[in-house]
C-alpha cells in the first residue's frame with residue numbers, strides 16, 4: 001500500500017519505517033530540509049535502538065523515501081499520516097497549529113480520495129477540526145475550478161502507544177491498534193494496512209473517533225496516576241518506617257494491580273506523561289469539569305521531582321554552597337538521550353541554586369546536556385561514571401541505567417570525599433549498602 005507520513009520525529013519516523021519494513025511504500029515528509037537530507041544519508045536524528053539499521057535497509061530497498069516535497073507526498077499515499085508535534089501552549093493545552101497546517105497542506109494538494117490519519121497525540125475533538133479545515137480548503141479549490149466539489153476524504157484517529165527506548169519493538173508488536181472512524185471503507189483500508197501486525201492475535205480495536213482520541217490520553221494518564229500514587233505511598237512509607245519495595249511486591253501480586261508501572265522514583269518525565277496529563281486537565285477545564293484526580297497526579301509529580309534535593313539538603317544540613325555532587329543518569333529514563341522534563345534537570349538546577357557544583361555522567365545524554373547546560377560553570381561533563389566521582393561529596397543516581405546496577409562500590413568510596421549515596425531509583429539494598437559502609441538514601445525506605 002502507498003503511505004505518506006508527515007513529520008519525521010519519534011512517532012512519524014518509527015511508524016513510517018516499520019510500515020516500510022513489512023512491505024508498504026512509504027514516503028516521509030518534513031519541512032526541515034536539513035533533517036531530510038541527513039535521513040537520506042542514513043543519519044538518524046534520535047537515539048532509538050534498532051532504528052538506524054531499519055531506516056538504512058528500507059531506504060536502500062526503495063520502500064522508504066524522504067522528501068520535503070509536500071505535493072509529491074500527497075500524490076503518493078492513499079493514506080496520509082499526520083505525525084507532527086503537539087507541544088503544550090503556555091497554559092498546558094496542546095498546540096494544534098502544526099497538525100492543522102499539515103491538514104491544510106494535504107487538502108491543498110489532494111486530487112483523489114485520501115484517508116487522513118491523526119497519529120499525533122491530539123485532544124478529543126481534533127479530528128473534527130482537521131475535517132473542517134480540509135473541507136474548507138477543498139471547497140475553495142472546487143470554487144476555483146481546481147478540483148471537483150465531490151472530492152472525498154476521511155479523518156481517522158489512530159493514536160500511537162510506543163515507548164522511547166523500545167519504540168521499534170513496540171511498533172512491530174503493538175498491544176493494540178486503535179482505529180477511530182465510522183467509515184466502513186476506511187476500516188477496511190486500515191485493517192489491510194495493519195494486517196501484518198495483527199496476525200497471531202487480533203490487535204485492531206475499532207471505535208468512534210472521539211473515543212479513540214480519549215483512549216490515548218486515558219492510557220497515559222492512567223500510567224501517570226499509577227506512578228504518582230506509588231510515589232505518594234513511598235513518601236508515606238518513609239515517614240511510617242515501612243519499606244516501599246516490600247509494599248510494591250505485596251500489592252503487585254494482585255493481578256488487578258499488577259507489577260508494571262508501580263516503581264517509585266523521582267517522578268515521571270519525558271515528552272508524553274507531563275504534557276498529556278496537563279492537556280487532559282486543560283480539556284476538562286475547557287468544559288468546566290474539574291479533573292481532580294489528574295490535578296493531584298500532576299501536583300504529586302512536581303513535588304516528587306524535588307525530593308532527592310530535599311534529602312541532599314537535609315543530609316548536609318543546608319550547607320551545600322561549595323559542595324560537589326556526582327550525578328549519574330541525566331535522561332528522563334534509561335535507553336534514551338531525551339532530557340525533556342527530566343527529573344535530573346530539577347535536581348541539578350536546585351543544586352546550582354544552592355551554590356553546589358555538579359559532575360555529571362550519562363551513557364547517552366551527554367550531548368543533550370551540553371546543549372542545555374554547556375554554558376554553566378558549575379557543571380562538569382564527565383566521560384565515564386568513574387570520572388564523575390572524583391572528589392565529589394556524594395553520589396546521586398537519578399536514572400536507572402543498566403550499567404549502574406553493579407558498580408565498583410570500593411572505587412566509589414575511594415573517589416568520594418565521604419561515602420554518601422542518594423539513589424532516586426532504589427537500585428540497591430539498604431542493608432547491603434550499610435554493610436559496605438555507605439550512608440544510603442533511597443525512595444520510600446529508611447536510610
Ligand code: UGA
Nearest residue numbers: 160161162163164227261262263265268269270272332333
Ligand atoms: C509513554 C507511555 O509509556 C507510552 O505507552 C506512550 O505511547 C508514550 O508515553 C507516548 O505517549 O508517546 P515514554 O514517555 O517513552 O512512554 O516513557 P515511559 O517508559 O512510559 O516512562 C515515563 C516516565 O515514567 C519515566 O520518567 C519513568 O522513569 C517513569 N516511571 C515509569 C516511573 O517513575 N515508575 C514506573 O514504574 C514506570
